[in-house]
Amino acid sequence: MFAHQRDTKATAGLKHTLKYLTRQCGAGVVLLCGFCLSGAALADLNIPIAYVKQVSDESVVSLSVYRSPQNSGVAGAELGVKDSNTTGRFLKHHFDLTVIEDTQADALMASVTLWLKEHKGALVVDASDEVLQALLSTPETASTLIINATNKSDKWRKSQCQAKLLHTSPSYAMLGDALGQFLMAKRWRKWLLVEGQSEADKAMAAAYERASKRFGTDIIARKTWTFNTDLRRSAQQEVPAFTQADDYDVVVVADTQNRFGYYLPYNTWLPRPVVGTHGLTAVSWHSAIEQWGAVQLQNRFYEGYARAMNEDDYNGWLAVRALAESVTRTGVNDPDRLYAYLISDKFELAAFKGRKLTFRQWNGQLRQPVPLTQAYALVSQSPQQGFLHPVTDLDTLGYDKPEVTCQMITE
Structure with a gap:
């Protein structure tokens, strides 16, 4: 009794x-x-996770207020581990996060290799194409589950995707399509495309060009920003002259390093909206998102780090939560079984975007709505109404199955 x-x-x-x-x-x-x-x-189950961060040592021209926090991405993964351990302790699941970071690719790889020799865990990667390629080519990672949390390069989703490589970060193509759908919905069909000189700027501009062709809009002119002047003093002179062109509905800017994009709004030759990496932006996350219970996540993050959650933080959080969800559902920490579950039809993740998120089996990309935001507000969310797909409208963003040339192993 x-x-x-x-x-x-x-x-x-x-x-x-x-x-x-x-x-x-x-x-x-x-x-x-x-x-x-x-x-x-229930048996105790330990799940080690390494957050692999390539720290940039480049000198950036942009103002310090625009620079990313030093713990960008890492903070999101830490919160993901905290959330996962809060619920996981009932199942005796313990998630442990190790942060491995370095400015040099070789040193970073050496640290990752050493960690893998001591742990049978997953990698959440915040690094360049060079480091990601090195990780995928290293024998020590052959049986490791890797989740790319920040790299937007389309090649990893189109021509170089492979088994056990998943992506929580939207690709350039997804961001371009999300913005392109919105511009079509607004009937802003004539674009002036302005891009920077970096490889990331060119990749983002190529995604906008792809979206333009896909949705039938017209890029009336394409210009590259090559100036090194201090725009804080000369924006009202430089920008209007630079943006002179035939009539356009919108200025689409690709400036991933914040070198000039902030100075385009309200300074263009024609009084037109600015969109792209500045002005109205397509992002994976934004501090203004409060719908679908997101205010809980935003508040937990702010309480822990005294700043807003950015895109890298959210993508790192997503990566850890996806791993935790798969461990909860399968009750194992074996990377093969976790990977098989993550890309199966059984997996879905609630992530404060109003839709259940799933991984595409053909390239490992996480399907997700893409918010469209301005500085202090959520403006819209793509897919836009009316963009249809035979399976899910989320696959109207980025590369669909027929467009992918690489082969994923799904068993």
């Missing part, structure tokens, strides 16, 4: 705790009720 009373009190306490966690961390924790209330025997 007394044992029964103790069990009843314990069960009631657990139910109360789960209700609290559901409010704090989302409805996904309800899954734990079945495990915990059934009294199933």
Whole structure:
């Protein structure tokens, strides 16, 4: 009788705790009720995760106010681990995060290789094409699950995708399509495209050009910003002259390093909206997103780090939460089984975007809506209404299955 009373009190306490966690961390924790209330025997399961960050040592021209925080991305992964451990302790699942960072690719790779020799875990990668290629070519990572959290390069989704490489960061093509759909919905069909000189600027501009062709708009002129002047003093003279062209509906800017894009709004030759990397932007996350319960995530992050959650933070959080969800559902930490579950039709992730997120089996890209934001507000979210797809409208963003030339191993 007394044992029964103790069990009843314990069960009631657990139910109360789960209700609290559901409010704090989302409805996904309800899954734990079945495990915990059934009294199933659970074994301790440790899941090591390494956040691999290539720290930039480049001198950036932009003002310091526009620079990313030093813990950008890392903070999101840390919050993801904290959220996962909050719910995982009921299943005796413990997630442990190690941050590996360096400015030099060789030194970073050496540290990752050493970590992999001591841990059977997953990698969340925040690095360049060079480092990502090195990771995929290293024998030590052959059986490792790798989640790319920040690299937007389309080649990893179109021609160089491979098994056990997943992406929580939207690609350039996804961002370009998200913006292109919105411009079409507004009937802004004539674009003036302005791009910077970096490789990332060219990749972003190519994505906008692809979107223009895809949706039938007209790029009336394409210009490259080559000036090195201090625009804080000369923007009202330089920008109007530079943006002279035939009539256009919108200025589309590709300036990934914030060298000139902030000075285009309100200074263009024609009084037109500015979109792209500045003005109205397509992003994976923004501090203004508060719908779909996102305010809970935003507040938890701000309380922990005294700043807003940025795109890299969110993508790092997504990577850890995807891993945790797969561990919760499968009850294992084997990378092969986790990967198989993540790209299966059974996987879905609630991530404060109003839709369940899933991975594309043909290139490992996480399907997700793409918010369109300005400085202080969420303006819209793509896919836009009316853009249809035979499977899901989320696949109207980025490279669809027929457009991908690489082969993914899905078994």
